[in-house]
Amino acid sequence: xxxxxxxxxxxxxxxxxxxxxxxxxxxxxxxxxxxxxxxxxxxxxxxxxxxxxxxxxxxxxxxxxxxxxxxxxxxxxxxxxxxxxxxxxxxxxxxxxxxxxxxxxxxxxxxxxxxxxxxxxxxx
Numbered sequence: 001x002x003x004x005x006x007x008x009x010x011x012x013x014x015x016x017x018x019x020x021x022x023x024x025x026x027x028x029x030x031x032x033x034x035x036x037x038x039x040x041x042x043x044x045x046x047x048x049x050x051x052x053x054x055x056x057x058x059x060x061x062x063x064x065x066x067x068x069x070x071x072x073x074x075x076x077x078x079x080x081x082x083x084x085x086x087x088x089x090x091x092x093x094x095x096x097x098x099x100x101x102x103x104x105x106x107x108x109x110x111x112x113x114x115x116x117x118x119x120x121x122x123x124x
Contacts, residue, residue: 002026002113004095009118016122017083022095022115024076029108032098034071034078038091038120045094051078063089085122092117 008020024031033052039045049059049069057069068081078095095115100108 002028002099002101002111004097004113004115006093006095006115006118009093009120011121011123012085014085014087014122014124016085017081018085018120020080020082020093020095020118020120022078022097024097024099024113027102027104028076029100029102031073031076031100034069034098035096036069036078036080037094037096038089039094039117040088040091043091048093049080082120085120087122087124090120090122092119 003025004022006020006022008018010018012018033050035050036048037045038048047060048063049057049067051057051069051071066084071078094117097113099111099113101111103109
């Protein structure tokens with residue numbers, strides 16, 4: 001099995017910063033694209049940022065210039081550095097990874113893995 005474990009959420013004042021982490025563990029053979037999504041109160045889940053294995057990045061317009069996604073391919077970990085946070089950034093943030101899993105019977109299987117979510121609350 002593959003698990004994604006997020007950490008780093010919390011309560012912060014507007015203008016502040018937070019750093020989210022998401023580590024993949026278990027029977028990981030390789031990881032392709034990694035991403036962060038978020039779902040605010042009463043809103044649909046939206047894509048925040050993506051990063052390729054070679055660290056090419058893409059961002060939602062709403063976070064460009066404020067958020068930075070990065071990854072450590074040795075640790076199978078993706079990060080989201082969030083600065084100049086705004087109340088509208090309040091959401092549950094989810095880690096997502098395109099994982100190739102090594103199964104118990106020595107096969108490789110593609111897996112769209114998700115973390116459990118971490119809450120970020122930005123007060124005004």
